[in-house]
Amino acid sequence: MIHKGIRYYLTATAEPDFWLWRFQIGDTVKAGKTQTRLTTLAERRVQLKIDAALKASGVSSGSPRRKIARDVQY
Template sequence: MKKLIYRHRDIEYTLTNIEPDLWSWSFAINGKIKRGTTRARLNLLAQRRVCILIDRELKDTARTKPREPD
């Protein structure tokens, strides 16, 4: 089992090769931990998919952030 740790937009995430073509990932944003798996033949493709998920979470977090009163 191969465990790798990366950073994307100051968010640390891990990728673990569970079996051939199956990767487990996890990251935390604002104390909320997200976990899942993805099928990818290449390590770089699995990294890219997790980066897209992180970008999506950051966008949702910014969208739901309460606005300051004027």
């Protein structure tokens, strides 16, 4: 999935209601786990984390984000 030019991954775990997420901005990889029953809520939580990471990295909304988006290999 892609949010604001950043590819992210969201995977259901064997544990009910837990999701693993991962994205990369530049050389920084962020990963974690979230708990929710709803897929869309898990997606939204990752999108909010991407927004926060972009803001912290100083990337403006007008910048071409494709230059910093890369696929994360598992």
